[in-house]
Amino acid sequence: MKQKIDVKKIISEYEKYLYSFTWDSSGTLTTPYYISYNAITNAVNRMEKFLDKEDLNYRLYTVAEPFNEKGYHLHFTAWIDGYNSTKTIEKIENVWHKAVGVKKRTNNKCRKYNPKCIKYILKYILTKRTSYSFGGKAWN
Secondary structure (H helix, E strand, O other): OOOOOOHHHHHHHHHHHHHOOOOOEEEEEOOOOOEOHHHHHHHHHHHHHHHHHOOOOEEEEEEEEEOHHHEEEEEEEEEEOOOOHHHHHHHHHHHHHHHHOOOOOOOOEEEEOOOHHHHHHOOOOOOOOOEEEEEEOOOO
């Protein structure tokens, strides 16, 4: 007998977990071109490698979700030890651009952290074609 999954409860637990951490920025990262599911998940992995290479103590939570004709876009919330929200946004955008091979700023929407972003970025967390990632070493 199959057990029914309580999606609302799972999302609620994710929310509680994410709210238990300090964040300083959040936003949406895009590309000027179509990006597939595989390409965006690979880009997230590259972002984390770039951040790890700099030996930053950071926390990055990302959710890649379908984005109309552009393929996918990426929602995130982040915290970098010793950085303020402006510097964190600059760093996240820079590694994103490097990870997706874009030289100039894309149509990103990044801002100082607002707790409402957690609920928003979790809206499709358990749907098909959605990917999420916990990056960094600062998850304790």
